[in-house]
Amino acid sequence: MKYFIRTYGCQMNERDSEALGAALEKAGFIPGTEEDSDLLLFNTCSVRDAAERKAKGKIGYIRKLKQKNPNLIIGVTGCMAQRLGEELLQELPHLDFVLGTGQMQRLVPLVQEIAADRKRRVETEPSAEVLESMGGHDSNPSWHGQIAITRGCNRFCSYCIVPYVRGREISRTKDSIIAEAKELVAKGVKEIMLLGQNVAAYGLNGDTRPPADGHSPFAELLEEMNEIPGLLRIRFTSPYVSYFNDRLIAALKNCSKVCHNVHLPLQSGSDRILKAMNRQYTAESYLAKVAEIRAAIPEVTFSTDVIVGFPGEEESDFLMTREIMNKVGFEQAFVFKYSPRPGAKSALLADSVPDPVKEERNQILLDDLKERIGRKLASLKGETVEVLLEGVSARNAARWSGRTSTSFVVHFEPDEKCAVGTLRKVQITQVNAVSLFGKLLAE
Numbered sequence: 001m002k003y004f005i006r007t008y009g010c011q012m013n014e015r016d017s018e019a020l021g022a023a024l025e026k027a028g029f030i031p032g033t034e035e036d037s038d039l040l041l042f043n044t045c046s047v048r049d050a051a052e053r054k055a056k057g058k059i060g061y062i063r064k065l066k067q068k069n070p071n072l073i074i075g076v077t078g079c080m081a082q083r084l085g086e087e088l089l090q091e092l093p094h095l096d097f098v099l100g101t102g103q104m105q106r107l108v109p110l111v112q113e114i115a116a117d118r119k120r121r122v123e124t125e126p127s128a129e130v131l132e133s134m135g136g137h138d139s140n141p142s143w144h145g146q147i148a149i150t151r152g153c154n155r156f157c158s159y160c161i162v163p164y165v166r167g168r169e170i171s172r173t174k175d176s177i178i179a180e181a182k183e184l185v186a187k188g189v190k191e192i193m194l195l196g197q198n199v200a201a202y203g204l205n206g207d208t209r210p211p212a213d214g215h216s217p218f219a220e221l222l223e224e225m226n227e228i229p230g231l232l233r234i235r236f237t238s239p240y241v242s243y244f245n246d247r248l249i250a251a252l253k254n255c256s257k258v259c260h261n262v263h264l265p266l267q268s269g270s271d272r273i274l275k276a277m278n279r280q281y282t283a284e285s286y287l288a289k290v291a292e293i294r295a296a297i298p299e300v301t302f303s304t305d306v307i308v309g310f311p312g313e314e315e316s317d318f319l320m321t322r323e324i325m326n327k328v329g330f331e332q333a334f335v336f337k338y339s340p341r342p343g344a345k346s347a348l349l350a351d352s353v354p355d356p357v358k359e360e361r362n363q364i365l366l367d368d369l370k371e372r373i374g375r376k377l378a379s380l381k382g383e384t385v386e387v388l389l390e391g392v393s394a395r396n397a398a399r400w401s402g403r404t405s406t407s408f409v410v411h412f413e414p415d416e417k418c419a420v421g422t423l424r425k426v427q428i429t430q431v432n433a434v435s436l437f438g439k440l441l442a443e
C-alpha cells in the first residue's frame, strides 16, 4: 500500500509526520503521491483559524479521489483532529478516521482495522505511550535531523490552543534522546534540532515554575549532546524566556556545537498586553535576558514570534512592541495577526482590533525587520564565517549555500571539495538587501 502525508503547522508536526511515515514504512507501506496512494493522512494545526480552514478545504477537495479509488483510506491527525474529534467525521463524510495528538502511535493498527472492516473511527483519548513511541526517522535522512524532546505545554498563554490540543508537558528520558541522536548521526546527520513547545522546560517533570538559578536539565542534555562524536551542530526551539537561566546560558557558551542563534518568543512589548496574554515576564525582564545572553555570547543572533492585534491592543501598546523589537534588533521575526481560538481564555475577550489595523501593524513590523536585516547583512561584508554546507542554492544552480551558526545563509561558487554537511570557511564579499554572497576559502 502507498501512503501520502500532508503536514500543516509547526516543526513539531513535521517531526510527527516523519515518525508516522517511518512507522508506516516499517509496516510495509511505501511513499506515494496524493493521487496514487491508498492512505492519505492530514497532520493538522489549530493554532490560528486560517490553519484549520486551509486543511478542511483541502480535505474537502480530495473527496473526488475516493470516487476513483474506493479502497482509499483518508485520515486526519494532529491538533485539529484532537480539537474537533467526532465533529470532523460529521462535517466530512468521506473521512475514515480522526486520530488525536496523544494517540499517534496507534496509526498503523488503526489503518489495518479500517482496511479490514471499513468502519469509521475516532481516537482522541491521550495515552502516555505516545511519548517514547514517536522516535522513527526517514531511512535516508539529510544532513539535518529533528528530535522532539518534550510533548505538550503547561504555559497556558491566554491566546493559545496548544496546551488544550497537545496536552500537558511531558519530557522524554535523556537516554532515549541520546540514543536517537546517535542513530541519526550514524545515518549521516550532522545537525540536530531539538524541539519542544517550551524546550527549556525539558526534564522539569511538569513543574509549572521556571527552574531555579543554577538548575537546568535542558542544559545538561545539551552538554551530553555536545559530546556525540560526528555531530557538528545542535539547535533548539523554542525556549520560554523565563526558563533561559544562567545555567542554560553557560551551556550555550561552553558547548562548541550549540549554535549561536536563539529563538526567543516575545509576543508583545507592552506589559499590559503581556499580562493579558498570561506571559510571565515584562518587557524589561525580556530585554535584561537578551543582554545577559549577549554578554556571554557577543555574536548571538535572535529571532522571535510576535502577535499583533491581541484584544485591547492600543496603538501605544503596538508602539512598545515596535520599540522593543528594534532595541533587540531581531535578525528574524514571525509576526502573527491575532486569531481567537475557541477554548483558549482570550477567546472570551472581544476581538477588538479590526482586521485592517492588524494588517497594518503586521506590515509595519515586517518593514522594520527588512530594514534591520539589510543593515545587519551589510555589516557582515568582508568577514570570514564558518558555514555548514547545505547544498545547491535554491535560486541559482551554479551556487551552493551554507548557514552560519548564527543562522545567516551565504551563497558561493563551489569547489571540487564541497560536500553537503561539512563545515567550511567563506569570506563574505557581496551583500544585497536579503542575501549574503561569498568566496569559499581553501581548506
Ligand code: SAH
Pocket (backbone or CB within 6 Å): 010, 047, 048, 159, 160, 161, 162, 196, 197, 198, 238, 239, 240, 265, 267, 305, 306, 307, 336, 337, 338, 339, 340, 341
Ligand atoms: N510553543 C511556542 C509557540 C507555538 S505557536 C512558543 O511558545 O515558543 C507559534 C506562535 O504562534 C506563537 O509563538 C504565537 O506567536 C503564535 N500564536 C499562537 N496562538 C495564536 C493565536 N491565537 N493567534 C495568533 N497567533 C498565535
Ligand code: SF4
Pocket (backbone or CB within 6 Å): 153, 154, 155, 156, 157, 160, 161, 162, 163, 197, 198, 240
Ligand atoms: Fe502556546 Fe504559550 Fe505554550 Fe507556546 S508557551 S505553546 S505560546 S501556551
Ligand code: F3S
Pocket (backbone or CB within 6 Å): 008, 009, 010, 011, 012, 013, 044, 045, 046, 047, 078, 079, 161, 162, 165, 166
Ligand atoms: Fe504546532 Fe499548530 Fe499544533 S503550531 S502544536 S501544529 S496547533
